[in-house]
Amino acid sequence: xxxxxxxxxxxxxxxxxxxxxxxxxxxxxxxxxxxxxxxxxxxxxxxxxxxxxxxxxxxxxxxxxxxxxxxxxxxxxxxxxxxxxxxxxxxxxxxxxxxxxxxxxxxxxxxxxxxxxxxxxxxxxxxxxxxxxxxxxxxxxxxxxxxxxxxxxxxxxxxxxxxxxxxxxxxxxxxxxxxxxxxxxxxxxxxxxxxxxxxxxxxxxxxxxxxxxx
Amino acid sequence: xxxxxxxxxxxxxxxxxxxxxxxxxxxxxxxxxxxxxxxxxxxxxxxxxxxxxxxxxxxxxxxxxxxxxxxxxxxxxxxxxxxxxxxxxxxxxxxxxxxxxxxxxxxxxxxxxxxxxxxxxxxxxxxxxxxxxxxxxxxxxxxxxxxxxxxxxxxxxxxxxxxxxxxxxxxxxxxxxxxxxxxxxxxxxxxxxxxxxxxxxxxxxxxxxxxxxxxxxxxxxxxxxxxxxxxxxxxxxxxxxxxxxxxxxxxxxxxxxxxxxxxxxxxxxxxxxxxxxxxxxxxxxxxxxxxxxxxxxxxxxxxxxxxxxxxxxxxxxxxxxxxxxxxxxxxxxxxxxxxxxxxxxxxxxxxxxxxxxxxxxxxxxxxxxxxxxxxxxxxxxxxx
Numbered sequence: 348x349x350x351x352x353x354x355x356x357x358x359x360x361x362x363x364x365x366x367x368x369x370x371x372x373x374x375x376x377x378x379x380x381x382x383x384x385x386x387x388x389x390x391x392x393x394x395x396x397x398x399x400x401x402x403x404x405x406x407x408x409x410x411x412x413x414x415x416x417x418x419x420x421x422x423x424x425x426x427x428x429x430x431x432x433x434x435x436x437x438x439x440x441x442x443x444x445x446x447x448x449x450x451x452x453x454x455x456x457x458x459x460x461x462x463x464x465x466x467x468x469x470x471x472x473x474x475x476x477x478x479x480x481x482x483x484x485x486x487x488x489x490x491x492x493x494x495x496x497x498x499x500x501x502x503x504x505x506x507x508x509x510x511x512x513x514x515x516x517x518x519x520x521x522x523x524x525x526x527x528x529x530x531x532x533x534x535x536x537x538x539x540x541x542x543x544x545x546x547x548x549x550x551x552x553x554x555x556x557x558x559x560x561x
Numbered sequence: 562x563x564x565x566x567x568x569x570x571x572x573x574x575x576x577x578x579x580x581x582x583x584x585x586x587x588x589x590x591x592x593x594x595x596x597x598x599x600x601x602x603x604x605x606x607x608x609x610x611x612x613x614x615x616x617x618x619x620x621x622x623x624x625x626x627x628x629x630x631x632x633x634x635x636x637x638x639x640x641x642x643x644x645x646x647x648x649x650x651x652x653x654x655x656x657x658x659x660x661x662x663x664x665x666x667x668x669x670x671x672x673x674x675x676x677x678x679x680x681x682x683x684x685x686x687x688x689x690x691x692x693x694x695x696x697x698x699x700x701x702x703x704x705x706x707x708x709x710x711x712x713x714x715x716x717x718x719x720x721x722x723x724x725x726x727x728x729x730x731x732x733x734x735x736x737x738x739x740x741x742x743x744x745x746x747x748x749x750x751x752x753x754x755x756x757x758x759x760x761x762x763x764x765x766x767x768x769x770x771x772x773x774x775x776x777x778x779x780x781x782x783x784x785x786x787x788x789x790x791x792x793x794x795x796x797x798x799x800x801x802x803x804x805x806x807x808x809x810x811x812x813x814x815x816x817x818x819x820x821x822x823x824x825x826x827x828x829x830x831x832x833x834x835x836x837x838x839x840x841x842x843x844x845x846x847x848x849x850x851x852x853x854x855x856x857x858x859x860x861x862x863x864x865x866x867x868x869x870x871x872x873x874x875x876x877x878x879x880x881x882x883x884x885x886x887x888x889x890x891x892x893x894x895x896x897x898x899x900x901x902x903x904x905x906x907x908x909x910x911x912x913x914x915x916x917x918x919x920x921x922x923x924x925x926x927x928x929x930x931x932x933x934x935x936x937x938x939x940x941x942x943x944x945x
Contacts, residue, residue: 526708532748541722548726 354480362484366492368554373496374547375557378464383497384539386456390513393501395442395449397494399457401487403434404466408486411474418475427470428461435460465493500542508533569593587681591688615730619693621818625809626697626871630666632805633798634658637705640760640795661705661761662798668709670696672716680725691730691737691877692720698738698871701799702864702912703745704753705761711749715741735919736878739912746912754908759795771796773863773901773908776851782858789861800867803860810870819874822886827869828860830894835859838902851902859898868897868911878919882929889925893918 352359372378386396410430411418418426439457442450450457460466469489474482505511507530510518518527532538551557575581576589594616638654638661649657673692681688699716723740724733746753756774772784772794784794792802800806813819835856842853859865873879873893880889893914900910907913 526710528749528752530748531750532744535747537747544722544726 359481359484362481363488363491366485366488367495368492368550369557371492371496371550372465372468372489373493373543374550376465376468378468379493380543382456382459382463383493383500383543384536386453387497387501387504387539388508388534389452389505390498390501392449392452393497394494395446396453396456397490397497399438399442400460400463400466400493401490402438403431403460404469404490405483405486407431407434407466408469408474408482409479411470412477412479412482415475423475427467430470431461431466465489496543496546499546500539503542504533504538508538566597569596585682587685587687588678591678591681591690594687616690616693618818619690621816622694622813622871623697625812625818626694626701626799628805628808629701629799629802629867630662630697631655632792632802633701634662636792636801637661637761637798639793641762644760657761658705662700664709665700665703665707665712665798666697668712669699669716672713673699673720676717676720676725680729686729691724691733695719695737695741698799699741701871702738702742702797702867704758704796705798706758707745707752711745711752715745715748718744731877733877734923735916736872736875739872739916739919742912743916759797771863771908772858776854777905777908780850782850782854786858786861789858797864797867800864803866806866806870813870813874819870820876820879820886822883823874823879823890824869826887826890827873827894827897830891831859831865831869831898832856832894833891834895834898835902838898849902859901863901863909864911865897868915869893872911872915873918878922880922880925880929882926885922885925885929888929889918889922892921 366372369375373380373383382396387393407427407430411427414426435458438460439450442453442457469486473485477485502512505513506517510516510523510529518529530538532541573589573593576585582589594614635651635655635658637658638649638656639658641657642649642654670692673696677688677692696716699712699719703712719737719741723735723737724730727733742753752758756771759771772782772789775782788794789801790803792804794801810819810824814821814824835854835858838852839854839856842849846852869890873890880886893911896914896917897910900907900913904910
């Protein structure tokens, strides 16, 4: 064990950072879109959702990674589902206990973290074949990559759709007197889709290597 | 004309590579080819000798739109004074509407062309001529009371999200003018629907509801068919006069710019379904005033005729194959009537019907082409 890899070696740092940009689960892999449309009307629920997914994915990745040698390949999906479901129930109970209002707003979407493709995807693609520590970093990185998009989308949707940020009115009252109106399209799910599309556009025009050749 | 040509030829070198204003090349090119038919010939492939290029085609559509625009201006004034209970002369009516409508047209063109020019400079290609028509269509499908900043925002949205992200004119999936309208319709519904917005500076003497709005709330129709045909009803600026729209359609068909197949099939599809509803209404939904409507009313109300003639025929977003055009047109008519009659949320279905079929047009074409290939393959004798 003398040539032990340092905890934050370059390789491990990359696990944490690439999902934020070049391998972003939403804008590059286009996973987890449904919840990105559903919980991004306001910034606060989007933020709570981000924290919840980080918790589920990081802990889940570690658990799967610890169990990876004992899981029989034929039943691995069921084992993964049990792990996700237990964690999601835990998260749901914590949210209900401490941030009841937000939990109300998120309603069914906390439970639907179970079906979030990103989580199952990371279990299959990473945790099943890697050690616990890299799996933990990978989980945090991917969930954060998901969350950062959620928060950007929610920021614009709340600002343009409700004129507020984190529930505080930021568009001055004078603007409304001059005839400004909040954009109703941003409250609707298509508004989120358009914002995500614009993020993808910006990302691809800044980094040409992401553009597929056809 | 010769003087203008000489002037352009004189300043041209400054805009070419290495010239002082070479970064404005595409802007210069846009104006030059707008004024004069370019003397370029196609380099490769087979080609047809024709002076009608894209800019000339677009100009024909704008010419076909001018009667509806002028009438729309007059009608805005007419509806205003009518709702105030005052009578006004032809000129007073027109002037009132002119002052209301002209800013909308100016804003739509300024914003749209501004964005087109910027994108052309950045991407280094020619300015797309598609906006000549879109810029005129956008004001015509909006209510007269729409705030100007909304026009600007919707135009920007339509040009950037509806067109430029797909690669500019010729590549867009959705009709840009309808994209602008749909944006406003969903973003600011209180300014785009209901009974407050259709008459400019509306007085209290009469309700501002359009015939479509009346029917949706199951009130009897208060306007006569002839008023609807000639266009003396409240509504979006350019959509009210079916008569002038049909004149425009005639012009488009004669010049070969608009497809008669699409226009005819949209009307046929709408009429067919409306007639079916009319026939079965007493048996299945006796209290749905919309369903019991005589089928010809559907064709002269709201945006049906305008959509059929100017929107559905957009050569970029419509089906390209002849058989595809029939399917595309009939489905637009059917969908529009279906949304009007059966959806309790939207009094008008033309916009949504056309946008939906815009999305389906490539699929329709695909199956028409595939079908044709299959049919022809059968004619090849099987080799043993």
